Amino acid sequence: MAGGDARWGCCESGNEANLQEKFLLCSTCGRSYHYFCISIKEPPNNISAWKCPTCMSSAPKVGRSDSTPIRNVSMNRGPKRQAIASPSPPSSSSKENDIRCIIKEIIGEELSEMLVRINETIVGTISRELEPLRLEMQGMRDSMSFMNEKFEEIRKKQEISNERIMNLEAENAELKAAMGGMSERFVNLEQQSRSNNLEVQCVPENKNENVYKIITQLARVVKCEISDKDIPHCTRVAKSNSSSTRPRSIIVQLASPKLRDQLLAATIHFNKSNPQEKLNSSHLGYAGPKSPVYVAEHLSPTNRALHAATRIKAKEMNYKYVWVRNGRIFVRKNEGTEHIQIRNNSNLSRMV
Structure with a gap:
């Protein structure tokens, strides 16, 4: 019988491998049963009138007035006596080993699934707990990036400012030197006007x-x-x-x-x-x-102040002579020593 559209009453398996096995069709319920599933090796004599065990158990017994169903026949064959010269049945120790292997496989599968679930739980929990830290770290990185940008801007501005300050200091030194020269010339001109x-x-x-x-x-x-x-x-x-x-x-x-x-x-x-x-x-x-x-000579205000400071310094350092000649101030410690010209206040340090 073809089994492409069969309704199975035994294993309900319609895969390609089971379709190649021999099966019988119940004349009452129309379901298909494999030879292997109902424990038969040869087909019955009247295949067209064959009934499955379920239908046979529900049918009334012949010669009885009540409608008591026939005893339910198990689809699995019971234990038989060992045939002569047949292989000995497996021992109890081998069965125990098989059971242990099966139990180990089951336990291993359960442990694997349990470990997977535990790992997923741990990873999820850690992820949830670390999420605020991750966000905080991201915020800190953003803040550091912002501060680094501001620092770079300040550093560049500082470098520009330092360069400007150096230029200004150089320019100021030049101006001071020029002003010193101009001041000295002005004092000389002012003194010359009093010549x-x-x-x-x-x-x-x-x-x-x-x-x-x-x-x-x-x-x-x-x-x-x-x-x-x-x-x-x-x-x-x-x-x-x-x-x-x-x-x-x-x-x-x-x-x-x-x-x-x-x-x-x-x-x-x-x-x-x-x-x-x-x-x-x-x-x-x-x-x-x-x-x-x-x-005495008519000194300019600058030379007058310098002359007064020179006289005070000469008194402190025991200089004997202080005089003015053509608006220029001179000092001499003793009669035989060389004279010193005092041009400005910084020259007073030469009086030792």
Whole structure:
């Protein structure tokens, strides 16, 4: 019989291998049964009237008035007596080994499945627990990237700023050098503009005095011939220190530097010639106590401050001589030592 569309009543297997086996068709229920499944080797005599065990067990017994079904016949054949010269049945130890192998296989499969489920559970749990950490780490990486970008921007700006500062420092040094040179030139020019001037200090003041007559009288005393036309301008100047009790100085502008030097040299010669009676207020016609009168070059404010600082330093370092010649300041420690020119405050360190 063909079994392509058969309904199976035994193993219900319709695969290609089982379709090749011999089977019988039940005349009552129409189901198909393999020879092997119903434990027969040869086909019955009346194949067309063959009934399956299920239908036979449900049919009533012959010769009975009740409808009691026929005893259920098991589809599996019971144990038979061992035939003569047939192989001996397997021993109980081999059956136990087979059972153990089967149990081991079952346990191994169960353990494998259990391990897989445990691994999946562990991996899932760890993934869920580590997810916040992963997000936090991602946030930290983003923050670090942002900070690194900002740091690079700041570093580049710092490098640019450092370069600008270096350029500015170099430019500032050049400007300082230029300003130093310009300042020195300005001081020289300012002093040169006073090359015709003399400053007469400590001359007593009177309300109706004539400073021109005072200067001409001074020239007569020191024996230097000066006329009124040799004095273009003469006046008293304000005090640098308003609290000082000294009279205001008289600034005398002479006709030439040569005439200025002549009057200054004559005053120095007069003081050397009269060490006990140096130039004082009585020589100029002032009555009362005698007060010394000093004649010096008219220094610029810068040179005046430098001259004052030089005199203080010379007193500290025991320098004997401090003098001014043509607006330049000189010092000498003793009679036989070499003189030092003081150009600025930094030169004061040379006085040792």
